Amino acid sequence: MLIVTIAFVVLLLMGMPVAFAIGISGALFFLQHPELPFTIPVQVTVSQTQNFALLAVPLFIMAGNFMNRSGITDRLLTLASVLTGRLKGGLAQVSLALSALMGGVSGSAIADAAMQSRMLGEQMVGRGFTRGFTAGVLSFGAVLTPIIPPGIGMILYGTIGQVSIGQLFAAGFVPAALLWLALSVSVWLTARRRGYQPERRHGPSLRETATALRGGLWALLFPVFLLLGLRMGVFTPSEIGAFAVVYAVFIGVLIYREMKSEGFVAALEGSLADVGAVMFLIALSAIFSYGIVLERVPDVVSGWILGATENLYVAMVLIALFILAIGFFIDATVLIIMLTPIFLPLVRELGGDPVHFGIVFIVAATIGNFTPPVGAAMYAVCSILKCPVGDYTRESMPLFVAVALVTLLLIFVPQIVLFIPDLLFGR
Incomplete structure (x- = not known):
């Protein structure tokens, strides 16, 4: 696997x-092992896409595109401004609040970072923020998106x-709330040092707050409906993806009445491109994963970590550091696909909770989207804002x-992650 x-x-x-890099390098494994039939890459590529549970991925991607065309985004921006406009940092604080509110809409850190850069980037620069700080806030704020339902990484x-x-x-x-708080404090400290002013001089009136909440209510209810539907057994994960699409169209057409035929078609076209890219990556990753399993890489990595420590928390720190390091070069989606079969059995062997590890894993993998040299969200934001890396x-x-x-706090205090699942699902 070294050459691969x-x-x-x-x-x-x-x-x-x-997708091509992972597919081509995976194919090299079969060239190194001529005893293996070369029909296997074709078989595993096709079979990888036949997993019924993966049907949730294209459905949630489609739901996100429809919601972005339904008029929800502008209303969430108003709500974010009402909630955080008085804080030092002005639009930087608003952008963090918008990321938290948009998590249940876009489901993609890269999409959220790019969208906010187009909406708020030049406004922030015009209010005196440096381009580097502006790009950093708009990029890192999107770390909230993948861990708020329905994050694609979770699926x-x-x-x-x-x-x-x-x-x-x-x-x-x-x-997500803790990450929002930590980023908000970081922005507040920077704003205080540099003299960045609040976006609003006065707090919102009760009427203004009620209006903003009413405008964003349908978006805020979306993740609640998802959880209740799953908890009560009304939907499977795949079926609730279909519900999400219907919900998004319902809001855009009948509630806000902003989704016209042009927006509907544009959302379908965007969904087609997004789904094609993600599923193509998932399919070709099967070639690479086959070699990983055949060469017993999970056993080798698990043996190395168990040789270093048998303490669950130390092992999770080592795993998080490894994911963070490799995430500097590889996209989060690829990491989740490739490394879940390697590290999850190890965490289970050490007595860890797979839900707890999943949130830590997704956060650690997502950080790579915002860091050089290959952070996709970083390049998207820097390109839009014309900001040097x-x-x-x-x-x-x-x-x-x-x-x-x-992330370290989440590792060492698992109840932060498990509190709500225990409450809702009675684990």
Whole structure:
């Protein structure tokens, strides 16, 4: 697997799309083992896409695109401004609140970061924020998105690891709130030092607050409906994805009445491109994963970590550091697909909870989206704002430290993650 891994890294550094890099490097494994039938790559590629639980992925992607076209985003921006506009940091605080509120809508950190950069980026620069700080806030704020239902990473992790997706959905709320708090404090400290002013001079009136809450109510209820539907057994994870699509269209057409035929078609086209990219990646990752399993890589890695420590929390810190390091080069979706079969059995062997580990894993993997050299969200934001990566990296360090500290807290205090799942699902 060493040659395969080196080939994968080299292809990534050459700028090859991740799906092709992972597929081509995986095919090299079969060239190294001519005794294996070369029909296997075709078989595993097709069979990887036949998992019924993965039907939730394209459905939730489609729901996110429809919700973005339904008029929800503007109403959530108003609500975010009402909630955080008085805090030091102005629009930077508003953007963090919007990321928290948008988590249940977009489900994708990269999509959320790019959307907010187009909405708020130039406004923040116009209010005196440096481009590096602006890009850092808009990028790192999107770390909240994957752990608020219906994060695509949760669905992939739950499907691959045979972990309850409903419990993963429930587990994301408290960690997301802690990440929001940590990032908000980091922004507040920077704003205080640099003199960045609040967006609003006066607190909102009761009427203004009620209006903003009413406008964002349908979006805020979305993750609640998801959890209740799963908890009460009304939907399976795949079926609730279909409900999410119907819900998004219902809001856009009948409630807000902002989704016209052009928006409907545009949402379908966007969904087609997004679903194609994700499922193509999932399919080709099966070639790489086959070699990992055949070469017993999970056993080797587990043996190395167990040789270093048998303490669950130390092992999870080592795993998180490894995921963080490799996440500097590989997208979070790929990491979840490739590493879940390696690390989840190890955590279970040490007595860890798969839901607890899943949230830590997803946060650690997502951080790579915001860091050089290949962070997809970082490049999307820097490209939109025309911000040098060096400026972005330097001014994002306080935000990186805030997220890292929360990740450590989640590792050592698992009840933060498990409190709501225990309450709802009676684990």
